[in-house]
Amino acid sequence: MTQATATSGASAGSSEFTVRDAVYALMREFGTNKIFGNPGSTELPMFRHFPDDFEYVLGLQEATVVGMADGYAQATGNASFVNLHAAAGVGNAMGNLYSAFKNQTPMVVIAGQQSRSILPFDPYLGSSQATELPKPYVKYSIQPARAADVPLAVARAYYTAMQAPRGPVLVSVPVDDWDRPAQPLAVRAVSTRVAPDPDALRVIADALNAAQRPAFVVGASVDRDDAWPQMLRLTESHSAAVYVAPFAARCSFPEDHPLFRGFLPASRERIVAQLAAHDFILVIGAPAFIYHTEGQGPFIPPSARLYQLTEDPDTASWAPVGTAAVGSIRLALCGLQEQASPAARKPPPALAAVAPVPATRPMSAAYVLQTIAQVRAPDDIIVEEAPSSRIAMHSHLPIVRPQTFYTMASGGLGYGMPAAVGVAMGRPDKRVICVVGDGSALYSPQALWSAARQNLDITFIVINNAGYAAMKRFAGVFGFPADEPIQGIKLPGLDFMALAHAHGCPAVQVASPDDLAGVIRQGLDTRGPMLIEAIVESGV
Numbered sequence: 001m002t003q004a005t006a007t008s009g010a011s012a013g014s015s016e017f018t019v020r021d022a023v024y025a026l027m028r029e030f031g032t033n034k035i036f037g038n039p040g041s042t043e044l045p046m047f048r049h050f051p052d053d054f055e056y057v058l059g060l061q062e063a064t065v066v067g068m069a070d071g072y073a074q075a076t077g078n079a080s081f082v083n084l085h086a087a088a089g090v091g092n093a094m095g096n097l098y099s100a101f102k103n104q105t106p107m108v109v110i111a112g113q114q115s116r117s118i119l120p121f122d123p124y125l126g127s128s129q130a131t132e133l134p135k136p137y138v139k140y141s142i143q144p145a146r147a148a149d150v151p152l153a154v155a156r157a158y159y160t161a162m163q164a165p166r167g168p169v170l171v172s173v174p175v176d177d178w179d180r181p182a183q184p185l186a187v188r189a190v191s192t193r194v195a196p197d198p199d200a201l202r203v204i205a206d207a208l209n210a211a212q213r214p215a216f217v218v219g220a221s222v223d224r225d226d227a228w229p230q231m232l233r234l235t236e237s238h239s240a241a242v243y244v245a246p247f248a249a250r251c252s253f254p255e256d257h258p259l260f261r262g263f264l265p266a267s268r269e270r271i272v273a274q275l276a277a278h279d280f281i282l283v284i285g286a287p288a289f290i291y292h293t294e295g296q297g298p299f300i301p302p303s304a305r306l307y308q309l310t311e312d313p314d315t316a317s318w319a320p321v322g323t324a325a326v327g328s329i330r331l332a333l334c335g336l337q338e339q340a341s342p343a344a345r346k347p348p349p350a351l352a353a354v355a356p357v358p359a360t361r362p363m364s365a366a367y368v369l370q371t372i373a374q375v376r377a378p379d380d381i382i383v384e385e386a387p388s389s390r391i392a393m394h395s396h397l398p399i400v401r402p403q404t405f406y407t408m409a410s411g412g413l414g415y416g417m418p419a420a421v422g423v424a425m426g427r428p429d430k431r432v433i434c435v436v437g438d439g440s441a442l443y444s445p446q447a448l449w450s451a452a453r454q455n456l457d458i459t460f461i462v463i464n465n466a467g468y469a470a471m472k473r474f475a476g477v478f479g480f481p482a483d484e485p486i487q488g489i490k491l492p493g494l495d496f497m498a499l500a501h502a503h504g505c506p507a508v509q510v511a512s513p514d515d516l517a518g519v520i521r522q523g524l525d526t527r528g529p530m531l532i533e534a535i536v537e538s539g540v
Contacts, residue, residue, distance in 0.1 A: 219286020
């Protein structure tokens with residue numbers, strides 16, 4: 001970037017090039033002109049003479065802000081920029097910042113800080129340990145020693161966020177830094193895709209070629225690395241059975257493919273049982289494995305060997321068994337395909353067909369999901385946060401296209417509705433369907449206001465089963481008797497129609513299976529957002 005290009009963004013009425021000018025110039029060169037935020041006093045100077053070619057995307061609460069930025073970054077493949085208000089704003093945002101970290105979402109958070117001159121006096125709205133507050137759920141955090149160092153810190157943050165495994169970063173900027181003089185900073189080309197070790201790939205390729213009953217376990221990084229074609233080619237070359245890794249936050253293989261074999265649970269013993277027929281297991285773009293409950297016994301079937309392709313050296317380091325190759329998933333799949341010379345093998349047994357869900361009164365959550373599958377187009381985007389309906393979704397709402405499914409890898413609620421807003425902003429050419437539970441919908445409902453303000457094509461479908469039904473199911477894991485009441489899981493008296501209308505979003509309630517398909521079509525065909533409250537049988 002030349003001096004002339006950089007200084008073209010200098011503040012109106014001033015010949016001095018400032019920290020603010022330098023940061024906006026960097027953002028232009030990084031290809032991003034949106035800032036997701038909720039304003040506070042320590043951020044105001046950042047937005048003095050706000051550039052005409054930038055957009056401030058307002059969220060009504062910081063968790064909603066970060067969720068929108070997460071969806072936008074995942075949909076566009078580029079880091080999103082977020083502005084949060086000092087310690088309080090970062091604290092409000094931490095739940096979805098944690099989700100962004102687990103989602104491996106590239107995100108640059110610029111947090112406000114009080115003026116440098118009064119920081120020694122514990123000022124109002126000061127963040128006493130600004131760089132420590134978001135840890136360990138950021139890849140990098142810094143409060144630059146000098147105002148002049150802020151642009152360099154922002155540049156380093158962006159490069160770090162974009163380097164695999166991607167993730168959020170934070171730069172704390174004192175309020176008086178933005179008007180200080182700065183030097184233009186040239187943008188550098190930094191590779192974000194690193195090839196795995198060829199020797200490690202050769203070991204995996206040899207074992208895969210010799211296997212009789214191979215299984216692939218796919219995770220979110222296949223979709224993140226745009227590796228669907230490579231994944232399909234390798235799978236079909238080897239007639240491998242394909243399973244989805246536990247808690248995969250994106251879809252990495254078409255769930256209607258003849259070689260698809262379903263979803264692995266987050267339980268050691270059940271994973272071993274489901275993979276028992278295989279002598280070779282290749283985990284691709286996922287940990288091996290994510291567990292939700294304590295388990296006993298072996299991590300894989302005794303007759304199998306495990307191998308792993310991952311972008312994340314930390315994930316490779318804690319895998320309890322197996323051989324790992326660290327690097328780009330797409331490049332790793334290409335490397336294995338180049339060495340493919342499989343032994344003669346039969347295709348795996350066919351997956352049992354799923355029986356249709358009958359129409360009942362009240363409706364089941366499974367019937368709602370089945371109806372969504374019947375009405376939506378294959379390339380409509382699904383954003384999901386309905387934990388109690390996830391198993392039913394696996395059976396009745398198959399995902400069959402790349403870049404069409406997003407959920408949170410963290411298990412924390414409040415991601416789905418704002419993420420749908422961000423995804424819709426990043427992919428304005430697509431229709432977005434947000435499937436959210438009634439409990440989940442209460443964590444970041446402010447997203448409805450942002451969806452309405454942006455007039456985004458999102459259909460929010462709230463599956464209202466009157467409680468935290470996932471907790472009811474999970475109580476059985478801990479040995480609760482079926483008739484023992486569980487505290488705090490019932491949600492009576494909620495009015496989602498009023499909630500939507502209060503945020504400027506049209507809404508309709510549907511309780512009859514006869515009306516459901518038509519209402520969903522209406523939501524999908526209507527320009528702008530709509531909330532559909534689907535009343536289903538109680539889960540509590």
